[in-house]
Amino acid sequence: MRRLLEGVVPGELLLHYLSLLARGRLSVEEAPGLLDGAGNIDALIREGMAYCHGDDHSMLVAASPDLVLQRALARMAGHLAAEHQRLLDGQERLRAIQAPTDATAGGAMDQLVQILTDGGKIAELTLTLAGSAQRDWLILGARMAADASDATSTSANCRALYESRCVASAGERESVEAVIRAGGMVRLAPRVGMSMRLADEAIALLPLSERNPSGALLIQSSVIVGALREYFELLWERATPYGVPDVEEGPLPPIQMKILRLLVQGLSDTVVAERVGVSVTTVGRHVTAIREALGVQHRFALGVVAVQQGLVE
Incomplete structure:
Protein backbone atom coordinates (compact mmCIF):
# COMPACT_ATOMS: atom_id res chain seq x y z
CA MET A 1 0.00 0.00 0.00
CA ARG A 2 2.87 2.35 0.72
CA ARG A 3 4.20 1.97 -2.84
CA LEU A 4 0.72 2.58 -4.25
CA LEU A 5 0.16 5.84 -2.42
CA GLU A 6 3.66 7.18 -1.78
CA GLY A 7 4.24 10.50 -3.52
CA VAL A 8 0.51 10.99 -4.07
CA VAL A 9 -0.61 11.27 -0.45
CA PRO A 10 1.39 13.58 1.87
CA GLY A 11 4.02 11.58 3.75
CA GLU A 12 2.92 12.13 7.35
CA LEU A 13 -0.75 11.63 6.50
CA LEU A 14 0.15 8.43 4.65
CA LEU A 15 1.82 7.03 7.79
CA HIS A 16 -1.31 7.66 9.86
CA TYR A 17 -3.48 6.09 7.16
CA LEU A 18 -1.29 2.99 7.01
CA SER A 19 -1.45 2.66 10.80
CA LEU A 20 -5.22 2.83 10.68
CA LEU A 21 -5.38 0.47 7.69
CA ALA A 22 -3.31 -2.10 9.58
CA ARG A 23 -5.84 -2.02 12.42
CA GLY A 24 -8.84 -1.94 10.08
CA ARG A 25 -10.84 0.15 12.50
CA LEU A 26 -10.44 1.95 15.82
CA SER A 27 -12.83 3.29 18.38
CA VAL A 28 -13.06 7.05 18.39
CA GLU A 29 -11.73 7.03 21.93
CA GLU A 30 -8.49 5.16 21.21
CA ALA A 31 -7.84 6.63 17.72
CA PRO A 32 -6.18 9.89 18.93
CA GLY A 33 -3.59 7.90 20.85
CA LEU A 34 -2.57 5.80 17.87
CA LEU A 35 -2.78 8.61 15.30
CA ASP A 36 -1.07 11.32 17.35
CA GLY A 37 -4.06 13.50 18.04
CA ALA A 38 -7.53 14.44 16.90
CA GLY A 39 -6.11 16.77 14.24
CA ASN A 40 -4.80 13.83 12.23
CA ILE A 41 -8.16 12.10 12.51
CA ASP A 42 -9.87 15.19 11.11
CA ALA A 43 -7.33 15.34 8.27
CA LEU A 44 -7.92 11.69 7.34
CA ILE A 45 -11.66 12.19 7.27
CA ARG A 46 -11.37 15.46 5.35
CA GLU A 47 -9.18 13.82 2.68
CA GLY A 48 -11.58 10.87 2.34
CA MET A 49 -9.04 8.41 3.74
CA ALA A 50 -11.16 7.42 6.74
CA TYR A 51 -14.75 7.68 7.93
CA CYS A 52 -16.76 7.16 11.08
CA HIS A 53 -18.90 4.04 11.16
CA GLY A 54 -21.63 2.68 13.34
CA ASP A 55 -24.97 3.97 14.52
CA ASP A 56 -23.28 6.25 16.99
CA HIS A 57 -20.24 6.97 14.74
CA SER A 58 -18.05 5.43 17.41
CA MET A 59 -15.65 3.62 15.07
CA LEU A 60 -13.02 5.11 12.79
CA VAL A 61 -12.54 2.99 9.65
CA ALA A 62 -9.86 3.26 6.95
CA ALA A 63 -11.15 3.76 3.41
CA SER A 64 -10.03 1.24 0.79
CA PRO A 65 -6.63 2.07 -0.80
CA ASP A 66 -8.01 2.22 -4.36
CA LEU A 67 -10.62 4.73 -3.26
CA VAL A 68 -7.99 6.78 -1.45
CA LEU A 69 -5.85 6.81 -4.60
CA GLN A 70 -8.75 7.86 -6.81
CA ARG A 71 -9.65 10.73 -4.49
CA ALA A 72 -6.01 11.87 -4.23
CA LEU A 73 -5.63 11.87 -8.02
CA ALA A 74 -8.87 13.79 -8.41
CA ARG A 75 -7.62 16.44 -5.98
CA MET A 76 -4.30 16.69 -7.83
CA ALA A 77 -6.11 17.08 -11.15
CA GLY A 78 -8.19 19.85 -9.65
CA HIS A 79 -5.09 21.64 -8.37
CA LEU A 80 -3.39 21.30 -11.77
CA ALA A 81 -6.43 22.72 -13.55
CA ALA A 82 -6.48 25.66 -11.18
CA GLU A 83 -2.75 26.31 -11.65
CA HIS A 84 -3.13 26.05 -15.43
CA GLN A 85 -5.90 28.62 -15.35
CA ARG A 86 -3.73 30.92 -13.26
CA LEU A 87 -0.96 30.53 -15.83
CA LEU A 88 -3.33 31.40 -18.68
CA ASP A 89 -4.63 34.42 -16.79
CA GLY A 90 -1.07 35.59 -16.15
CA GLN A 91 -0.13 35.21 -19.82
CA GLU A 92 -3.17 37.20 -20.90
CA ARG A 93 -2.27 39.98 -18.46
CA LEU A 94 1.31 40.00 -19.77
CA ARG A 95 0.09 40.29 -23.35
CA ALA A 96 -2.24 43.12 -22.33
CA ILE A 97 0.67 44.99 -20.75
CA GLN A 98 3.11 44.45 -23.62
CA ALA A 99 0.78 45.06 -26.54
CA PRO A 100 0.43 48.87 -26.21
CA THR A 101 4.13 49.45 -25.52
CA ASP A 102 5.97 46.99 -27.75
CA ALA A 103 7.42 49.10 -30.52
CA THR A 104 9.83 46.49 -31.82
CA ALA A 105 7.06 44.68 -33.65
CA GLY A 106 4.99 47.66 -34.65
CA GLY A 107 2.77 47.52 -31.57
CA ALA A 108 0.76 44.59 -32.91
CA MET A 109 2.12 41.52 -31.12
CA ASP A 110 -1.21 39.74 -31.39
CA GLN A 111 -0.67 39.20 -35.11
CA LEU A 112 0.62 35.78 -36.07
CA VAL A 113 2.73 37.03 -38.99
CA GLN A 114 4.09 40.56 -39.34
CA ILE A 115 6.20 42.30 -41.94
CA LEU A 116 9.04 44.44 -40.58
CA THR A 117 10.96 46.83 -42.80
CA ASP A 118 12.95 48.99 -40.38
CA GLY A 119 16.49 47.56 -40.20
CA GLY A 120 17.15 49.17 -36.82
CA LYS A 121 14.01 47.71 -35.31
CA ILE A 122 14.78 44.30 -36.78
CA ALA A 123 18.26 44.35 -35.22
CA GLU A 124 16.78 45.46 -31.90
CA LEU A 125 14.12 42.76 -32.06
CA THR A 126 16.72 40.10 -32.85
CA LEU A 127 18.71 41.00 -29.73
CA THR A 128 15.51 41.09 -27.68
CA LEU A 129 14.48 37.63 -28.84
CA ALA A 130 17.96 36.23 -28.23
CA GLY A 131 18.07 37.70 -24.75
CA SER A 132 14.58 36.50 -23.81
CA ALA A 133 14.90 32.93 -25.12
CA GLN A 134 14.58 30.54 -22.20
CA ARG A 135 15.62 27.22 -23.73
CA ASP A 136 16.87 27.45 -27.31
CA TRP A 137 18.19 30.16 -29.61
CA LEU A 138 18.60 28.72 -33.09
CA ILE A 139 20.50 30.48 -35.87
CA LEU A 140 20.15 29.35 -39.45
CA GLY A 141 21.97 31.01 -42.33
CA ALA A 142 23.71 34.34 -42.71
CA ARG A 143 23.29 37.51 -40.69
CA MET A 144 20.01 39.39 -40.69
CA ALA A 145 19.85 43.17 -40.48
CA ALA A 146 23.04 43.74 -38.47
CA ASP A 147 22.37 40.98 -35.95
CA ALA A 148 26.06 40.29 -35.36
CA SER A 149 25.61 40.07 -31.60
CA ASP A 150 22.57 37.81 -31.48
CA ALA A 151 24.65 34.69 -30.77
CA THR A 152 26.55 36.13 -27.83
CA SER A 153 23.68 37.94 -26.10
CA THR A 154 21.59 34.89 -25.25
CA SER A 155 21.53 32.83 -22.06
CA ALA A 156 19.70 29.99 -23.81
CA ASN A 157 21.21 26.95 -25.49
CA CYS A 158 22.55 28.38 -28.76
CA ARG A 159 22.97 26.33 -31.92
CA ALA A 160 24.03 27.87 -35.22
CA LEU A 161 23.94 26.28 -38.66
CA TYR A 162 25.73 28.04 -41.52
CA GLU A 163 26.63 27.28 -45.08
CA SER A 164 30.19 26.00 -45.51
CA ARG A 165 31.20 29.08 -47.51
CA CYS A 166 30.66 31.22 -44.38
CA VAL A 167 34.07 30.18 -43.05
CA ALA A 168 35.92 30.85 -46.30
CA SER A 169 37.07 34.34 -45.29
CA ALA A 170 38.75 35.40 -42.05
CA GLY A 171 36.06 37.98 -41.24
CA GLU A 172 33.16 35.58 -41.60
CA ARG A 173 35.09 32.84 -39.82
CA GLU A 174 35.63 35.15 -36.84
CA SER A 175 31.85 35.72 -36.55
CA VAL A 176 31.20 31.99 -36.64
CA GLU A 177 33.88 31.26 -34.05
CA ALA A 178 32.46 33.96 -31.78
CA VAL A 179 29.41 31.73 -31.38
CA ILE A 180 31.63 28.89 -30.18
CA ARG A 181 33.52 31.13 -27.75
CA ALA A 182 30.18 32.20 -26.30
CA GLY A 183 29.31 28.57 -25.59
CA GLY A 184 27.22 27.85 -28.66
CA MET A 185 27.46 24.90 -31.02
CA VAL A 186 28.10 25.38 -34.73
CA ARG A 187 27.57 23.08 -37.67
CA LEU A 188 28.13 23.59 -41.40
CA ALA A 189 26.15 22.37 -44.38
CA PRO A 190 26.81 22.78 -48.11
CA ARG A 191 23.52 24.63 -48.44
CA VAL A 192 20.82 25.65 -45.96
CA GLY A 193 18.37 27.27 -48.37
CA MET A 194 17.16 30.03 -46.05
CA SER A 195 18.01 32.19 -43.06
CA MET A 196 16.13 32.17 -39.78
CA ARG A 197 16.32 33.04 -36.10
CA LEU A 198 14.13 31.02 -33.73
CA ALA A 199 13.50 31.63 -30.03
CA ASP A 200 12.37 28.51 -28.18
CA GLU A 201 9.34 27.17 -30.05
CA ALA A 202 7.46 30.44 -29.92
CA ILE A 203 8.82 33.04 -32.34
CA ALA A 204 10.71 32.94 -35.62
CA LEU A 205 12.32 35.74 -37.61
CA LEU A 206 12.97 35.30 -41.34
CA PRO A 207 14.29 37.75 -43.96
CA LEU A 208 11.80 38.85 -46.60
CA SER A 209 14.42 38.02 -49.20
CA GLU A 210 17.74 36.20 -48.98
CA ARG A 211 19.23 38.73 -51.41
CA ASN A 212 17.91 41.73 -49.50
CA PRO A 213 17.84 41.05 -45.73
CA SER A 214 16.71 44.55 -44.79
CA GLY A 215 13.13 43.36 -44.27
CA ALA A 216 11.91 40.49 -42.12
CA LEU A 217 8.91 38.36 -41.24
CA LEU A 218 8.07 37.99 -37.55
CA ILE A 219 6.15 34.74 -37.08
CA GLN A 220 4.32 33.79 -33.89
CA SER A 221 2.11 31.02 -35.23
CA SER A 222 2.91 27.88 -33.25
CA VAL A 223 2.14 25.71 -36.29
CA ILE A 224 4.53 27.61 -38.59
CA VAL A 225 7.24 27.96 -35.94
CA GLY A 226 6.98 24.25 -35.17
CA ALA A 227 7.48 23.40 -38.85
CA LEU A 228 10.49 25.72 -39.05
CA ARG A 229 11.95 24.08 -35.95
CA GLU A 230 11.58 20.65 -37.56
CA TYR A 231 13.32 21.94 -40.69
CA PHE A 232 16.21 23.23 -38.59
CA GLU A 233 16.55 19.92 -36.72
CA LEU A 234 16.54 18.00 -40.01
CA LEU A 235 19.40 20.12 -41.37
CA TRP A 236 21.23 19.97 -38.03
CA GLU A 237 21.30 16.18 -38.01
CA ARG A 238 22.87 16.13 -41.48
CA ALA A 239 25.35 18.96 -40.92
CA THR A 240 29.01 18.69 -39.95
CA PRO A 241 30.23 19.97 -36.54
CA TYR A 242 32.56 22.96 -36.80
CA GLY A 243 35.17 24.12 -34.34
CA VAL A 244 36.58 20.72 -33.43
CA PRO A 245 40.39 21.07 -33.36
CA ASP A 246 42.89 18.61 -34.77
Whole structure:
Protein backbone atom coordinates (compact mmCIF):
# COMPACT_ATOMS: atom_id res chain seq x y z
CA MET A 1 0.00 0.00 0.00
CA ARG A 2 2.87 2.35 0.72
CA ARG A 3 4.20 1.97 -2.84
CA LEU A 4 0.72 2.58 -4.25
CA LEU A 5 0.16 5.84 -2.42
CA GLU A 6 3.66 7.18 -1.78
CA GLY A 7 4.24 10.50 -3.52
CA VAL A 8 0.51 10.99 -4.07
CA VAL A 9 -0.61 11.27 -0.45
CA PRO A 10 1.39 13.58 1.87
CA GLY A 11 4.02 11.58 3.75
CA GLU A 12 2.92 12.13 7.35
CA LEU A 13 -0.75 11.63 6.50
CA LEU A 14 0.15 8.43 4.65
CA LEU A 15 1.82 7.03 7.79
CA HIS A 16 -1.31 7.66 9.86
CA TYR A 17 -3.48 6.09 7.16
CA LEU A 18 -1.29 2.99 7.01
CA SER A 19 -1.45 2.66 10.80
CA LEU A 20 -5.22 2.83 10.68
CA LEU A 21 -5.38 0.47 7.69
CA ALA A 22 -3.31 -2.10 9.58
CA ARG A 23 -5.84 -2.02 12.42
CA GLY A 24 -8.84 -1.94 10.08
CA ARG A 25 -10.84 0.15 12.50
CA LEU A 26 -10.44 1.95 15.82
CA SER A 27 -12.83 3.29 18.38
CA VAL A 28 -13.06 7.05 18.39
CA GLU A 29 -11.73 7.03 21.93
CA GLU A 30 -8.49 5.16 21.21
CA ALA A 31 -7.84 6.63 17.72
CA PRO A 32 -6.18 9.89 18.93
CA GLY A 33 -3.59 7.90 20.85
CA LEU A 34 -2.57 5.80 17.87
CA LEU A 35 -2.78 8.61 15.30
CA ASP A 36 -1.07 11.32 17.35
CA GLY A 37 -4.06 13.50 18.04
CA ALA A 38 -7.53 14.44 16.90
CA GLY A 39 -6.11 16.77 14.24
CA ASN A 40 -4.80 13.83 12.23
CA ILE A 41 -8.16 12.10 12.51
CA ASP A 42 -9.87 15.19 11.11
CA ALA A 43 -7.33 15.34 8.27
CA LEU A 44 -7.92 11.69 7.34
CA ILE A 45 -11.66 12.19 7.27
CA ARG A 46 -11.37 15.46 5.35
CA GLU A 47 -9.18 13.82 2.68
CA GLY A 48 -11.58 10.87 2.34
CA MET A 49 -9.04 8.41 3.74
CA ALA A 50 -11.16 7.42 6.74
CA TYR A 51 -14.75 7.68 7.93
CA CYS A 52 -16.76 7.16 11.08
CA HIS A 53 -18.90 4.04 11.16
CA GLY A 54 -21.63 2.68 13.34
CA ASP A 55 -24.97 3.97 14.52
CA ASP A 56 -23.28 6.25 16.99
CA HIS A 57 -20.24 6.97 14.74
CA SER A 58 -18.05 5.43 17.41
CA MET A 59 -15.65 3.62 15.07
CA LEU A 60 -13.02 5.11 12.79
CA VAL A 61 -12.54 2.99 9.65
CA ALA A 62 -9.86 3.26 6.95
CA ALA A 63 -11.15 3.76 3.41
CA SER A 64 -10.03 1.24 0.79
CA PRO A 65 -6.63 2.07 -0.80
CA ASP A 66 -8.01 2.22 -4.36
CA LEU A 67 -10.62 4.73 -3.26
CA VAL A 68 -7.99 6.78 -1.45
CA LEU A 69 -5.85 6.81 -4.60
CA GLN A 70 -8.75 7.86 -6.81
CA ARG A 71 -9.65 10.73 -4.49
CA ALA A 72 -6.01 11.87 -4.23
CA LEU A 73 -5.63 11.87 -8.02
CA ALA A 74 -8.87 13.79 -8.41
CA ARG A 75 -7.62 16.44 -5.98
CA MET A 76 -4.30 16.69 -7.83
CA ALA A 77 -6.11 17.08 -11.15
CA GLY A 78 -8.19 19.85 -9.65
CA HIS A 79 -5.09 21.64 -8.37
CA LEU A 80 -3.39 21.30 -11.77
CA ALA A 81 -6.43 22.72 -13.55
CA ALA A 82 -6.48 25.66 -11.18
CA GLU A 83 -2.75 26.31 -11.65
CA HIS A 84 -3.13 26.05 -15.43
CA GLN A 85 -5.90 28.62 -15.35
CA ARG A 86 -3.73 30.92 -13.26
CA LEU A 87 -0.96 30.53 -15.83
CA LEU A 88 -3.33 31.40 -18.68
CA ASP A 89 -4.63 34.42 -16.79
CA GLY A 90 -1.07 35.59 -16.15
CA GLN A 91 -0.13 35.21 -19.82
CA GLU A 92 -3.17 37.20 -20.90
CA ARG A 93 -2.27 39.98 -18.46
CA LEU A 94 1.31 40.00 -19.77
CA ARG A 95 0.09 40.29 -23.35
CA ALA A 96 -2.24 43.12 -22.33
CA ILE A 97 0.67 44.99 -20.75
CA GLN A 98 3.11 44.45 -23.62
CA ALA A 99 0.78 45.06 -26.54
CA PRO A 100 0.43 48.87 -26.21
CA THR A 101 4.13 49.45 -25.52
CA ASP A 102 5.97 46.99 -27.75
CA ALA A 103 7.42 49.10 -30.52
CA THR A 104 9.83 46.49 -31.82
CA ALA A 105 7.06 44.68 -33.65
CA GLY A 106 4.99 47.66 -34.65
CA GLY A 107 2.77 47.52 -31.57
CA ALA A 108 0.76 44.59 -32.91
CA MET A 109 2.12 41.52 -31.12
CA ASP A 110 -1.21 39.74 -31.39
CA GLN A 111 -0.67 39.20 -35.11
CA LEU A 112 0.62 35.78 -36.07
CA VAL A 113 2.73 37.03 -38.99
CA GLN A 114 4.09 40.56 -39.34
CA ILE A 115 6.20 42.30 -41.94
CA LEU A 116 9.04 44.44 -40.58
CA THR A 117 10.96 46.83 -42.80
CA ASP A 118 12.95 48.99 -40.38
CA GLY A 119 16.49 47.56 -40.20
CA GLY A 120 17.15 49.17 -36.82
CA LYS A 121 14.01 47.71 -35.31
CA ILE A 122 14.78 44.30 -36.78
CA ALA A 123 18.26 44.35 -35.22
CA GLU A 124 16.78 45.46 -31.90
CA LEU A 125 14.12 42.76 -32.06
CA THR A 126 16.72 40.10 -32.85
CA LEU A 127 18.71 41.00 -29.73
CA THR A 128 15.51 41.09 -27.68
CA LEU A 129 14.48 37.63 -28.84
CA ALA A 130 17.96 36.23 -28.23
CA GLY A 131 18.07 37.70 -24.75
CA SER A 132 14.58 36.50 -23.81
CA ALA A 133 14.90 32.93 -25.12
CA GLN A 134 14.58 30.54 -22.20
CA ARG A 135 15.62 27.22 -23.73
CA ASP A 136 16.87 27.45 -27.31
CA TRP A 137 18.19 30.16 -29.61
CA LEU A 138 18.60 28.72 -33.09
CA ILE A 139 20.50 30.48 -35.87
CA LEU A 140 20.15 29.35 -39.45
CA GLY A 141 21.97 31.01 -42.33
CA ALA A 142 23.71 34.34 -42.71
CA ARG A 143 23.29 37.51 -40.69
CA MET A 144 20.01 39.39 -40.69
CA ALA A 145 19.85 43.17 -40.48
CA ALA A 146 23.04 43.74 -38.47
CA ASP A 147 22.37 40.98 -35.95
CA ALA A 148 26.06 40.29 -35.36
CA SER A 149 25.61 40.07 -31.60
CA ASP A 150 22.57 37.81 -31.48
CA ALA A 151 24.65 34.69 -30.77
CA THR A 152 26.55 36.13 -27.83
CA SER A 153 23.68 37.94 -26.10
CA THR A 154 21.59 34.89 -25.25
CA SER A 155 21.53 32.83 -22.06
CA ALA A 156 19.70 29.99 -23.81
CA ASN A 157 21.21 26.95 -25.49
CA CYS A 158 22.55 28.38 -28.76
CA ARG A 159 22.97 26.33 -31.92
CA ALA A 160 24.03 27.87 -35.22
CA LEU A 161 23.94 26.28 -38.66
CA TYR A 162 25.73 28.04 -41.52
CA GLU A 163 26.63 27.28 -45.08
CA SER A 164 30.19 26.00 -45.51
CA ARG A 165 31.20 29.08 -47.51
CA CYS A 166 30.66 31.22 -44.38
CA VAL A 167 34.07 30.18 -43.05
CA ALA A 168 35.92 30.85 -46.30
CA SER A 169 37.07 34.34 -45.29
CA ALA A 170 38.75 35.40 -42.05
CA GLY A 171 36.06 37.98 -41.24
CA GLU A 172 33.16 35.58 -41.60
CA ARG A 173 35.09 32.84 -39.82
CA GLU A 174 35.63 35.15 -36.84
CA SER A 175 31.85 35.72 -36.55
CA VAL A 176 31.20 31.99 -36.64
CA GLU A 177 33.88 31.26 -34.05
CA ALA A 178 32.46 33.96 -31.78
CA VAL A 179 29.41 31.73 -31.38
CA ILE A 180 31.63 28.89 -30.18
CA ARG A 181 33.52 31.13 -27.75
CA ALA A 182 30.18 32.20 -26.30
CA GLY A 183 29.31 28.57 -25.59
CA GLY A 184 27.22 27.85 -28.66
CA MET A 185 27.46 24.90 -31.02
CA VAL A 186 28.10 25.38 -34.73
CA ARG A 187 27.57 23.08 -37.67
CA LEU A 188 28.13 23.59 -41.40
CA ALA A 189 26.15 22.37 -44.38
CA PRO A 190 26.81 22.78 -48.11
CA ARG A 191 23.52 24.63 -48.44
CA VAL A 192 20.82 25.65 -45.96
CA GLY A 193 18.37 27.27 -48.37
CA MET A 194 17.16 30.03 -46.05
CA SER A 195 18.01 32.19 -43.06
CA MET A 196 16.13 32.17 -39.78
CA ARG A 197 16.32 33.04 -36.10
CA LEU A 198 14.13 31.02 -33.73
CA ALA A 199 13.50 31.63 -30.03
CA ASP A 200 12.37 28.51 -28.18
CA GLU A 201 9.34 27.17 -30.05
CA ALA A 202 7.46 30.44 -29.92
CA ILE A 203 8.82 33.04 -32.34
CA ALA A 204 10.71 32.94 -35.62
CA LEU A 205 12.32 35.74 -37.61
CA LEU A 206 12.97 35.30 -41.34
CA PRO A 207 14.29 37.75 -43.96
CA LEU A 208 11.80 38.85 -46.60
CA SER A 209 14.42 38.02 -49.20
CA GLU A 210 17.74 36.20 -48.98
CA ARG A 211 19.23 38.73 -51.41
CA ASN A 212 17.91 41.73 -49.50
CA PRO A 213 17.84 41.05 -45.73
CA SER A 214 16.71 44.55 -44.79
CA GLY A 215 13.13 43.36 -44.27
CA ALA A 216 11.91 40.49 -42.12
CA LEU A 217 8.91 38.36 -41.24
CA LEU A 218 8.07 37.99 -37.55
CA ILE A 219 6.15 34.74 -37.08
CA GLN A 220 4.32 33.79 -33.89
CA SER A 221 2.11 31.02 -35.23
CA SER A 222 2.91 27.88 -33.25
CA VAL A 223 2.14 25.71 -36.29
CA ILE A 224 4.53 27.61 -38.59
CA VAL A 225 7.24 27.96 -35.94
CA GLY A 226 6.98 24.25 -35.17
CA ALA A 227 7.48 23.40 -38.85
CA LEU A 228 10.49 25.72 -39.05
CA ARG A 229 11.95 24.08 -35.95
CA GLU A 230 11.58 20.65 -37.56
CA TYR A 231 13.32 21.94 -40.69
CA PHE A 232 16.21 23.23 -38.59
CA GLU A 233 16.55 19.92 -36.72
CA LEU A 234 16.54 18.00 -40.01
CA LEU A 235 19.40 20.12 -41.37
CA TRP A 236 21.23 19.97 -38.03
CA GLU A 237 21.30 16.18 -38.01
CA ARG A 238 22.87 16.13 -41.48
CA ALA A 239 25.35 18.96 -40.92
CA THR A 240 29.01 18.69 -39.95
CA PRO A 241 30.23 19.97 -36.54
CA TYR A 242 32.56 22.96 -36.80
CA GLY A 243 35.17 24.12 -34.34
CA VAL A 244 36.58 20.72 -33.43
CA PRO A 245 40.39 21.07 -33.36
CA ASP A 246 42.89 18.61 -34.77
CA VAL A 247 43.13 15.20 -33.15
CA GLU A 248 46.38 16.00 -31.40
CA GLU A 249 44.66 18.92 -29.63
CA GLY A 250 41.81 16.77 -28.40
CA PRO A 251 38.13 16.47 -29.30
CA LEU A 252 37.15 19.81 -27.75
CA PRO A 253 37.87 23.47 -28.54
CA PRO A 254 40.56 25.01 -26.29
CA ILE A 255 38.10 26.93 -24.11
CA GLN A 256 36.12 23.76 -23.44
CA MET A 257 39.28 21.83 -22.64
CA LYS A 258 40.14 24.50 -20.08
CA ILE A 259 36.66 24.35 -18.58
CA LEU A 260 36.80 20.55 -18.46
CA ARG A 261 40.11 20.58 -16.58
CA LEU A 262 38.71 23.05 -14.04
CA LEU A 263 35.52 21.03 -13.57
CA VAL A 264 37.52 17.87 -12.93
CA GLN A 265 39.24 19.74 -10.11
CA GLY A 266 35.84 20.04 -8.45
CA LEU A 267 35.47 23.80 -8.95
CA SER A 268 32.02 25.37 -9.09
CA ASP A 269 30.66 27.03 -12.23
CA THR A 270 31.13 30.42 -10.59
CA VAL A 271 34.83 29.82 -9.98
CA VAL A 272 35.27 28.32 -13.46
CA ALA A 273 33.64 31.40 -14.99
CA GLU A 274 36.04 33.68 -13.12
CA ARG A 275 39.07 31.63 -14.17
CA VAL A 276 38.04 31.48 -17.85
CA GLY A 277 36.70 35.03 -18.03
CA VAL A 278 33.16 34.27 -19.17
CA SER A 279 29.72 34.32 -17.56
CA VAL A 280 28.30 31.46 -15.49
CA THR A 281 25.62 31.01 -18.14
CA THR A 282 28.29 30.61 -20.82
CA VAL A 283 30.05 28.00 -18.69
CA GLY A 284 26.78 26.09 -18.49
CA ARG A 285 26.42 26.13 -22.26
CA HIS A 286 29.99 24.90 -22.68
CA VAL A 287 29.35 22.07 -20.20
CA THR A 288 26.35 21.01 -22.28
CA ALA A 289 28.51 21.03 -25.42
CA ILE A 290 31.24 19.04 -23.64
CA ARG A 291 28.77 16.38 -22.52
CA GLU A 292 27.43 16.08 -26.06
CA ALA A 293 30.92 15.83 -27.57
CA LEU A 294 32.03 13.16 -25.08
CA GLY A 295 28.74 11.27 -25.16
CA VAL A 296 28.11 11.79 -21.45
CA GLN A 297 24.55 12.06 -20.19
CA HIS A 298 25.27 13.18 -16.65
CA ARG A 299 27.58 15.94 -15.58
CA PHE A 300 29.10 13.99 -12.69
CA ALA A 301 30.48 11.41 -15.16
CA LEU A 302 32.52 13.96 -17.10
CA GLY A 303 35.61 13.44 -14.96
CA VAL A 304 35.57 9.67 -15.40
CA VAL A 305 35.16 9.85 -19.19
CA ALA A 306 37.76 12.61 -19.48
CA VAL A 307 40.31 10.45 -17.67
CA GLN A 308 39.40 7.38 -19.71
CA GLN A 309 39.93 9.31 -22.95
CA GLY A 310 43.19 10.78 -21.73
CA LEU A 311 41.95 14.36 -21.81
CA VAL A 312 42.94 15.01 -18.21
CA GLU A 313 45.27 13.30 -15.80
